[in-house]
Amino acid sequence: MLIVMKPQATEEDIRRVCEKIQAMGYRPHPMPGAERTAIGITGNRGPLEPAEFESLPNVAEAIPVSKPYKLVSREVKAENSVILVGAGEDAVAIGGRELAIIAGPCAVESREQAFAAAEAVRRAGARMFRGGAFKPRTSPYSFQGLGEEGLKILAEVRERYGLAIVTETVDSESCDLAEKYADVLQVGARNMQNFSLLKRVGRSKKPVLLKRGMSATLEEFLMAAEYILSEGNYNVILCERGVRTFADHTRNTLDLSVIPGVKDLSHLPIIADPSHGTGRRDKVTPLARAAVAVGADGLIVEVHPQPDRALSDGFQSLFPEQFEELMAEVSAIAGVVGRTVSTGSTAPDWETARTASNPTDRQAGPPASRPTVRSSP
Numbered sequence: 001m002l003i004v005m006k007p008q009a010t011e012e013d014i015r016r017v018c019e020k021i022q023a024m025g026y027r028p029h030p031m032p033g034a035e036r037t038a039i040g041i042t043g044n045r046g047p048l049e050p051a052e053f054e055s056l057p058n059v060a061e062a063i064p065v066s067k068p069y070k071l072v073s074r075e076v077k078a079e080n081s082v083i084l085v086g087a088g089e090d091a092v093a094i095g096g097r098e099l100a101i102i103a104g105p106c107a108v109e110s111r112e113q114a115f116a117a118a119e120a121v122r123r124a125g126a127r128m129f130r131g132g133a134f135k136p137r138t139s140p141y142s143f144q145g146l147g148e149e150g151l152k153i154l155a156e157v158r159e160r161y162g163l164a165i166v167t168e169t170v171d172s173e174s175c176d177l178a179e180k181y182a183d184v185l186q187v188g189a190r191n192m193q194n195f196s197l198l199k200r201v202g203r204s205k206k207p208v209l210l211k212r213g214m215s216a217t218l219e220e221f222l223m224a225a226e227y228i229l230s231e232g233n234y235n236v237i238l239c240e241r242g243v244r245t246f247a248d249h250t251r252n253t254l255d256l257s258v259i260p261g262v263k264d265l266s267h268l269p270i271i272a273d274p275s276h277g278t279g280r281r282d283k284v285t286p287l288a289r290a291a292v293a294v295g296a297d298g299l300i301v302e303v304h305p306q307p308d309r310a311l312s313d314g315f316q317s318l319f320p321e322q323f324e325e326l327m328a329e330v331s332a333i334a335g336v337v338g339r340t341v342s343t344g345s346t347a348p349d350w351e352t353a354r355t356a357s358n359p360t361d362r363q364a365g366p367p368a369s370r371p372t373v374r375s376s377p
Ligand code: PEP
Pocket: 106, 132, 136, 187, 188, 189, 190, 211, 241, 273, 276
């Protein structure tokens, strides 16, 4: 059931509806929209009686939600959700006109490696940095990540390069830690249906990047997001990262049709991961272009300063120069579909900070590559 308030409804009217829902033993989810607020209800097992709510002041209508998911549905919220990541000058909005570009290595391997990657992706225009400190690896003998030490390095990256941090959480313990250091909590493909983890991140104040399971249907993907919203965290960014198919020329098949599919059914933003979606370095940029063309709200891309030495996913990680090319090509496509790629208008202050702390290290100056890439439709 969805309670739609009239445009003139006051805070008091909304509160009264929420209290009624609580008194019935259910949970209210007020969703402010551009023109009016809608209030979703979760926790009820059977259908509710619309008249119970329609008699309350400034309730426009009470409508049953036809989809199995409620809070992620466009029936509940017609406008696109825009998720704010980070704070202050470095805040990034995901789901608006501007594309969100997240880049960095698969895993944080060392301070030097993370800093080199961060410098490269920041210069090329990324506003967010990715890097796993807890790695869900197929083999127990593969590199599992640096744990909290990796998170501390990520926090230093944010401090020095002004990049918002996206990192994976695999259980409630790693979630407690990631919440302390990161800006966005990533739930990986292998955990898309780890319902206790979904509930845990649903109780977090941090936005969540939810990756599609490798054999999940669109409905299962949205139901996983519903778990997070139903706990009260509405800041969910979906991510298409490729699904398993018979094709063996790539590691996974990036299912680009799910992007307009999500847009039809849900107000949540969706980004694409052409790195895991293809598993091959030479396919990453073409699929990044395609993802933006079909309406992705951003990209998450693996970039490593020395991909051949990477401890995980080196074969799909871009060299820094390739990432620069990707940014230029994606900016061109963005213009065609009415989106922009903004890399920030000022020279990164880490240039001066770094020179001040280590004068022999580098001459201060503008970034070598485009400081701002902004294209209009
Ligand atoms: C990752 O982002 O490095 C990762 C492990 O992704 P996925 O969960 O999509 O495999």
